[in-house]
Amino acid sequence: MSKNKFIAYENVFDESTLRGLFNLSGQGYFDNIEGPISTGKESNVFTVQYKNEKRVVKIYRTSANFKKMYEYMKPDPRFSGMKGTKLSIIYTWAKKEYRNLLRAREKNVHVPMPYTVHKNILVMEYFDAPLLLYKAPKNPQDFYERLISELQKLFCAGLVHADISEYNILNDKEKPVLIDFSHALDLKYPHVQRLLQRDVHNLVVYFKKLGLKLDEEKEFMRIWTVKN
Ligand SMILES: Nc1ncnc2c1ncn2[C@@H]1O[C@H](COP(=O)(O)OP(=O)(O)OP(=O)(O)O)[C@@H](O)[C@H]1O
Ligand SMILES: [Mg+2]
Incomplete structure (x- = not known):
């Protein structure tokens, strides 16, 4: 990344983030920062140029609400016992x-x-694809079935997304891509059933508006009881 490009972001990120970006580009993960695609609650998302393609960098703001992150992470067996400073909690969140x-x-x-x-x-x-929020599927039934299949595979991987909605699904040429996995939890997490119920609820509400007839409990069970 050229020094000039780097300076352009001087006021956007703190010192340590700028150094991190510079290190990553030095290691060849990307060449240049292109521009922002989103400013979320806890993060800024940018596209970057990597050879002839684009990549995404998601940067958790060091001013993020780390207490909420910590509350979320504490019961996850992979991160239990984790203590530390505000920064180390945010770094662990990104690693998660x-x-x-x-x-x-x-x-x-x-x-x-x-x-x-x-x-x-x-x-x-x-992914050069809009959020489901901005591009409803042409065939809702087909898209819905694909989504259930993605959530079943995720469940078999031992994870529940825990923040599923039309805001965290891309419509990639009529196929779903799931994004935003910082909240996703290991199945050993105590409230995992409730969180999966909430994910299914969000999907059912969205797809009912598009005309599908769905029973929430039945749809939940399709994931909850899936066999590896
Ligand atoms: N891999 C990707 N490809 C294309 N667009 C992406 C990708 N990742 C994120 N985006 C875009 O950036 C936006 C924000 O990303 P994401 O949902 O991961 O973060 P967020 O909602 O800001 O997270 P948080 O709530 O933790 O701050 C998405 O809504 C999407 O438009
Ligand atoms: Mg999101």
């Missing part, structure tokens, strides 16, 4: 999203390939 994405990929769930995580910065595959 990275690991969740990898685990989902291993079971062929349609999610962005994570390339690396460094401190509060996650580099992953870019």
